[in-house]
Amino acid sequence: MTTDTTTETLPVRVARLRDAFEATEAEAVFSEVLAGLNDGTIRAATRDEDGRWHVHAWVKEAILLGFRLGRLEDFSTGPFAFFDKHTYPPKSLRPEDGVRVVPGGSAIRTGAYVAPGVVCMPPMYVNVGAYVDAGTMIDSHALVGSCAQIGRRVHLSAAVQIGGVLEPVGALPVIVEDDVFIGGGCGLYEGCLVRERAVLAPGVTLTRSTRIYDLVRERIHTARHGVLEVPAGAVVVPGSRPAAGTFAATYGLALYTPVIVKYRDEKTDAATTLESALRERTG
Template sequence: MLMQEDIERFYRQDPKALNREDALPVFEEFKTLLNRGTIRAAEPASGLWKTNHWVKKGILLGFRLGVTNEVETVPPFRFFDKNTFPIKNLALSDGVRIVPGGSTIRDGAFVAASVVCMPPMYINVGAYVDEQTMIDSHALVGSCAQIGKRVHLSAAAQIGGVLEPIGSLPVIIEDDVLVGGNTGIYEGTIVQRGAVIGAGVILTGGTPVFDLVRQKTYRKERDRPLVIPEHAVVIPGSRQIAGEWAEKEGLSVATPIIVKYRDAKTSASTALEESLR
């Protein structure tokens, strides 16, 4: 792909010697494709996820090319940011409902028609948010995070972003996942379709997850991110720390636990109010 070659070439150049006149039109075209969802920071590839490192390079190139200037807003608000990433210019016909009150979608993010955004929330560059997903108040969709169809990102759910290092996989939330309130999902974690992340669960690259049902432990390995299996219901738990002193002090560490796999009761407790959409 010619676009990929151009991005790689500009990315390799010394940022101080970058030819802005040549690079800016390529970056703008790149951003158009990102906005349309035609190119993605990560995409499904035969059941797994493949990171498109060059797409992340393209986004980083935008930061190198940008100069910080005043962003046009309604007074008294004033913002200052890189001119290469203005506020995404959505129209009524795009079909995304944005309730007023401090929400921003940064240019270079794909947001499908029928997505609902409750204020305040933020979607960063390179993120991909698919149809009928609800992004509730105080939720963050970090840079390059990939969010599937009919996902509910509950209030204050934090989906971490990842632009650097270039080789790292963004967080992936597959179709029909419920991400509960006050959760945090970081460092390339993959939540497979239909899973439920109970309120308050934190998942990072260093978090082991204990599966009570299958009696297995899931954790990030050198070449594989932490993967939460399809339909798993994860709740916050704790486990005792071994060792005489820790036991004497009664210490434990927080540990997400898979208590069950989705059943009719889970679906009832996670059902969304259709009339809100």
């Protein structure tokens, strides 16, 4: 007896294919999910009205399905050799898409959504499943990893690394909300959620195991349910704290730790706030 798939939702079809793989149906389902990822109607994670983010594991499963279906294909251009799964070619953009990609070695993989008004400075890379909203700047040598969710008017400065999170499928991808400023060389990896209008000074590195010391509110921010959250409007700079033990004390050793030194005022932009915070910190 055959299964009637005409009334099944995409999540149900993806889940069934995970357990009972059938190539023809898998290709159709994958193509439908890929189209939704490309136009932004399907996302790996979404925020509800209460500000809570929810992972859509079935979307990640569909992306992984694409790797399973893919065969190696030659995407070489001139003297540059590129070989990848045929299911994940470079994303095709047109002038009417409103995305500015400056020449010089950048790439956006199919299955990523890049909204009108986004500016991509060379070289940069956006991976499959990522969502980059309107007005965001992706500067040189920046990476937006798989399934990362980047909000409106975000500035990803040079050499920023936004880690990808495909597996485990239930894990929250890296999320950066609206109007966030990420300074040069920052790294945000698995389990990080940066709330709106936060500012990260150059060199800040965050993972879900990181502790953030809040000098303003006198508290320590740690991961809850596997997610490290940077509060809205927080200005975070690289700091240090003494390492424990006699040996560390003898040699004056310290450990890296990010520190919240202030919160953004509604009337100040990110650059002004960051400059002020760094000036106060260095004295």
